Amino acid sequence: ADTREFPNTLRLGPRGEFVIAKGGQESTTLGKHNGSVLRISADGRQATVLGYGFRQPNIGVNPRNGLVTASDQQGHYIPSTPLHIVRDRQFYGFLSDKRPREVYPAPIADPLTWIPHPVNASAMSQVWLFGARLGPLNDSLVHIGYNRPELFRVLVDERAAKPQAAVVSITRAFDYPPLNGSVNPADGHLYIAGFQILGWGTTATRMAGLGRVRHSGMPSTVPSAVLPTDKGVLLRFDVPLNPERAADPGSFSVTSWHYQRTFKYGSPQLKADGTPGVDQHPVSRAYVSTDQRSVFVAVPGMKPVMQMQVGWSLATESGQKFQDYAFFTPYELPPFRPSSAGFGDLEVDLSARPSAAAASGPVTVDEGKRLAQLYGCTACHATDDVAISRLGPTWRRLYGSERRVANPERPVLADDAYLRESILEPTAKIAVGFEKGEAGMPSYAGVLTPEQIDAIILYIQTLK
Numbered sequence: 001a002d003t004r005e006f007p008n009t010l011r012l013g014p015r016g017e018f019v020i021a022k023g024g025q026e027s028t029t030l031g032k033h034n035g036s037v038l039r040i041s042a043d044g045r046q047a048t049v050l051g052y053g054f055r056q057p058n059i060g061v062n063p064r065n066g067l068v069t070a071s072d073q074q075g076h077y078i079p080s081t082p083l084h085i086v087r088d089r090q091f092y093g094f095l096s097d098k099r100p101r102e103v104y105p106a107p108i109a110d111p112l113t114w115i116p117h118p119v120n121a122s123a124m125s126q127v128w129l130f131g132a133r134l135g136p137l138n139d140s141l142v143h144i145g146y147n148r149p150e151l152f153r154v155l156v157d158e159r160a161a162k163p164q165a166a167v168v169s170i171t172r173a174f175d176y177p178p179l180n181g182s183v184n185p186a187d188g189h190l191y192i193a194g195f196q197i198l199g200w201g202t203t204a205t206r207m208a209g210l211g212r213v214r215h216s217g218m219p220s221t222v223p224s225a226v227l228p229t230d231k232g233v234l235l236r237f238d239v240p241l242n243p244e245r246a247a248d249p250g251s252f253s254v255t256s257w258h259y260q261r262t263f264k265y266g267s268p269q270l271k272a273d274g275t276p277g278v279d280q281h282p283v284s285r286a287y288v289s290t291d292q293r294s295v296f297v298a299v300p301g302m303k304p305v306m307q308m309q310v311g312w313s314l315a316t317e318s319g320q321k322f323q324d325y326a327f328f329t330p331y332e333l334p335p336f337r338p339s340s341a342g343f344g345d346l347e348v349d350l351s352a353r354p355s356a357a358a359a360s361g362p363v364t365v366d367e368g369k370r371l372a373q374l375y376g377c378t379a380c381h382a383t384d385d386v387a388i389s390r391l392g393p394t395w396r397r398l399y400g401s402e403r404r405v406a407n408p409e410r411p412v413l414a415d416d417a418y419l420r421e422s423i424l425e426p427t428a429k430i431a432v433g434f435e436k437g438e439a440g441m442p443s444y445a446g447v448l449t450p451e452q453i454d455a456i457i458l459y460i461q462t463l464k
Contacts, residue, residue: 009125009180011061011068016042019050019068021057025075026096035094037070037086051086051109055094059086060126060141069112069154071123071143079259079267080307081120082111083143083154085163093261101263112156112165113329114259114307117266118380120167121147122200126154127181133188135215136224136238143167144181144192148203149174151192151213155226155326159334166226166328176209177202189214221322226310228330231348232283232299233310234341235326240292240317247288249353252297253311253325253374254281272305277443285349289342292317296343300350302333311374323373363451368459371452375444383463393431399461405429419457423448 007020017039024035036052037059056073068086072078077094084092091106115123124144132138141154151174152167179194195208225236233254245251257278259267271279285298297310311325338346372378380392393403399419402411407430412418421428424445448456 008056009059011059011125012063013039013061013066014063015066017066019059019061021054021059021070023056024054024094024096025056026098030096030098034096037068039068049089051084051088051090051092053092053094053105053108057084057086057092058123058125060128060143062128063130064128069126069141071126073122074117074266076263076265077261079114079261080117081115081123083113083115083123083126083165083167084109084111095263108261110162110331111329112154112163113167113327115152115167115327116269116307116309119148119327120145120150120152122202124178124194125180127183127190129183129190131185131188132183132190133215134190134213135217136220136222137170137215142170142181142190144178146177146179146194147201148172149176149178149194151178153222155223155328157225157227157328159227160332162331164228164329164331166326168223168226168326169324170222171213174209174211175204176206176211177204178209178211181213187214219316219318219320221314221316221320221324223326226326226328228302228308228328228333229336230302230333231296231336231350232302233297233308234294234336235297235310235312236294238293241288241295242315242317242319243288243292245313245315246292246295247286249283249286249297251313252283252286252295254283254297254299254308255279255375256281256305256308258306269307272303282352284351284353287338287343287346287348290344291342294342296336296338296341296348298348298350300352302330304330304333313370313374323370325374363454363458365455365459365462367452368455368457371448371456372459375448377456393434395460395463397464399457399463404432406432406434416457419460420453423453423456 007022009021011019019039021037022033026034035054037050039048054072055075055078057070059070061068070084070086072082074080090109093108124146126143129137129140143152143154150172151170153170155166157164177194177196178192181190181192190213193210219239223235224238227234255278257269268276269278271277281299284300287296309325309327313323315321382394398414401414403414404411
């Protein structure tokens with residue numbers, strides 16, 4: 001009856017049953033199970049609805065206990081990319097356009113976490129790494145991204161009554177668009193297959209592929225835990241960190257924002273006061289654990305929020321530099337207890353850093369690149385020629401070029417003055433084609449020092 005009536009993911013459960021996910025977008029008619037995740041009994045005689053109200057779910061099944069997870073696709077009623085636990089016949093928020101607008105049949109189940117759409121557009125399936133030989137990733141949950149091919153680690157946090165999670169990148173080394181994966185019991189490696197689908201955007205350069213993810217034996221800098229607390233965010237790693245860099249509050253950035261669920265497609269990023277943009281959270285202090293494998297990032301005024309991002313630019317004890325960010329939804333903020341967390345007897349200082357406004361690194365290309373990644377600029381602005389789906393215009397070959405802006409429409413020269421104005425007053429000159437972007441860029445006035453802005457501009461100059 002409909003092009004999306006097929007089960008777009010099928011997984012085997014621990015008792016021989018199948019779990020399937022069906023798309024919820026209906027072209028012509030209301031289907032019986034559109035937008036549902038169902039468990040089909042091993043004998044084929046019974047179908048049980050585990051959850052409904054999905055737009056386009058892709059699932060994973062825990063092979064030990066049968067727990068079902070599902071992503072969904074941003075769109076109408078789905079403000080960004082969610083990652084869910086599916087159970088108890090809960091409703092997950094999507095309504096067909098053939099039903100009354102915004103008339104929900106039940107309370108909407110919250111996801112484990114939201115993931116920003118530019119980070120994980122076209123979310124795919126999940127894989128539990130039981131029986132794997134993947135070093136620090138063994139027995140964990142991973143999630144597959146399609147549009148910008150990527151494999152994420154899902155760090156489930158069950159300290160409070162309501163489960164929540166964080167996602168961090170494991171690898172972006174795919175030249176084909178991944179869809180599904182499985183652990184090979186013969187070698188313990190993760191195999192991921194995928195192909196391009198007509199109508200779905202992807203940055204992948206190949207039409208299809210089958211790839212293997214294996215543990216190289218080298219130390220991993222992927223976090224093993226990202227835990228929001230009442231006083232900040234606890235980051236745990238599997239390798240000892242350079243203590244000087246890890247103890248520098250300038251090595252971290254913390255931002256947060258909200259989404260709005262409506263019948264419209266997607267959602268802007270909204271500050272706590274409801275205006276477009278993100279809230280910046282100054283880091284007051286950073287503390288290193290006694291074993292040098294954990295950092296507590298002290299953040300004054302922590303509150304539950306739909307989306308939080310923590311970024312870091314660190315180095316291992318041996319000198320290997322690394323930087324990335326994690327995304328999570330802190331529904332609850334358990335108390336941080338330094339002693340039991342491995343930090344000894346310390347009192348967390350949540351007072352503002354007197355030198356925070358003046359703190360600045362060198363004005364170099366490397367520092368500009370570090371800041372662009374630390375503050376999430378490269379999540380919205382492409383830095384290479386790959387056709388990456390972004391919320392903002394590309395930085396590639398931008399400097400010195402003529403750019404058309406929409407307010408009013410006219411050409412401007414992308415020089416130092418234009419870039420500095422765009423960083424401090426993003427709405428002053430909006431590039432043509434981005435007037436109706438789904439997320440407004442925040443002003444970095446008071447967030448970046450003049451020297452840091454100079455370093456970012458210097459980095460943009462090199463992207464020729």
